[in-house]
Amino acid sequence: MGRSDRDFQPFENERMNGQKRMNEMDSKTNSMEGTSFTVFRDIIEKLQMDEQHRQTEMLNVLGELAASIAHEIKNPLTSVKGFIQLLQGKIDGYSMYFNIMMAELDRIDSTINELLILAKPQAVQYKNTNIIKIMQETIELLQVQTLMDNIKIKTDFKQDDISLYCEPNHLRQVFINILKNAIEVSKKNSSVLVGISIETEKYIKISITDFGTGIPEQRLKKLGEPFYTTKERGTGLGLMVSFKIIKEHGGKIKVESEVGKGTTFHIFLPIEQSNKMQD
Structure with missing residues (x-):
């Protein structure tokens, strides 16, 4: 038996049915005198699963973060909107400014609602x-x-x-x-x-x-x-x-x-x- 060297590396290969293939090459040299073995494996599915797992983990973390941030903003935002509506009915001549402020607050509220949708668990009624x-x-x-x-x-x-x-x-x-x-x-x-x-x-x-x-x-x-x-x-x-x-x-x-x-x-x-x- 001679010296054994291994060469392991992934590399991109030809496309099959429009899909990119990623091959893993594992080579053994001189494992037996005068012979060498090379094994090819298509690992594109493994890479895709790893990417999906990474995305899932990221979404879980974002969901928890989104829920905490959204709730912290939602309460003071409700108070601010309430006071603006109260002032709007008592102060004349500034309707344009009040309308702009309410529109911007509604935009913030919409973003918060999107954050809450990311959070888990969610109450849904189908x-x-x-x-x-x-x-x-x-x-x-x-x-x-x-x-x-x-x-x-x-x-x-x-x-x-x-x-x-x-x-x-x-x-x-x-x-x-x-x-x-x-x-x-x-x-x-x-x-x-x-x-x-x-x-x-x-x-x-x-x-x-x-x-x-x-x-x-x-x-x-x-x-x-x-x-x-x-x-x-x-x-x-x-x-x-x-x-x-x-x-x-x-x-x-x-x-x-x-x-x-x-x-x-x-x-x-x-x-x-x-x-x-x-x-």
């Missing part, structure tokens, strides 16, 4: 709800923003009533987050398209399309990661919360984008999962 109605209510909520930005929201609903067993408030939050992003990135005098249909016997599909600047391919993969954002003043919380809510509903989000032309968020919600949750 019930049969018309998803078309949820979307219509969301569009009405954003009507002021669309008027200010001169953006039209065009809808294409294949049916008037598509029932889904879901948490309506959480889905409304998802629609608000994605629609607000679409409005903010859209060019003046352009449109945002919203479509809802039963894609297959298994899925309901909600598509939200903007005609903004688009997102480069390398950034698309990071959407939904903790605190990753493509906006200058963004926190990344909105999309992070949206991905989490849709995952809890057994669904998925796919994003298509072309730089210079726009972006489409496709939300798929399973019909079968809704039926199981009712049983």
Whole structure:
């Protein structure tokens, strides 16, 4: 028997079915006189599992942190809003300033609510709800923003009533987050398209399309990661919360984008999962 040397290293290999393969090479030289052995293992699944585990751990820590921060801010914020409303009714001539302050406080409150959604455990109440109605209510909520930005929201609903067993408030939050992003990135005098249909016997599909600047391919993969954002003043919380809510509903989000032309968020919600949750 001769000297034994081992060479262990991972390296990227060819793509198979569009998937990148990561191989692990383990070589033994001179384990028997005049022979050498090399073993190749595809470890891409192991690397993906490690990344998922890292993301889960990060989300758990963020959830605990988010809950504590949100509760600390929520109480004084409620007091400040109450006093501003009290002063607003007694002081004349400063309505514009009061309106701006209330709008900013509402924005803070919205961010806090997103933080609370990250926290666990969450009280959720699933019930049969018309998803078309949820979307219509969301569009009405954003009507002021669309008027200010001169953006039209065009809808294409294949049916008037598509029932889904879901948490309506959480889905409304998802629609608000994605629609607000679409409005903010859209060019003046352009449109945002919203479509809802039963894609297959298994899925309901909600598509939200903007005609903004688009997102480069390398950034698309990071959407939904903790605190990753493509906006200058963004926190990344909105999309992070949206991905989490849709995952809890057994669904998925796919994003298509072309730089210079726009972006489409496709939300798929399973019909079968809704039926199981009712049983």
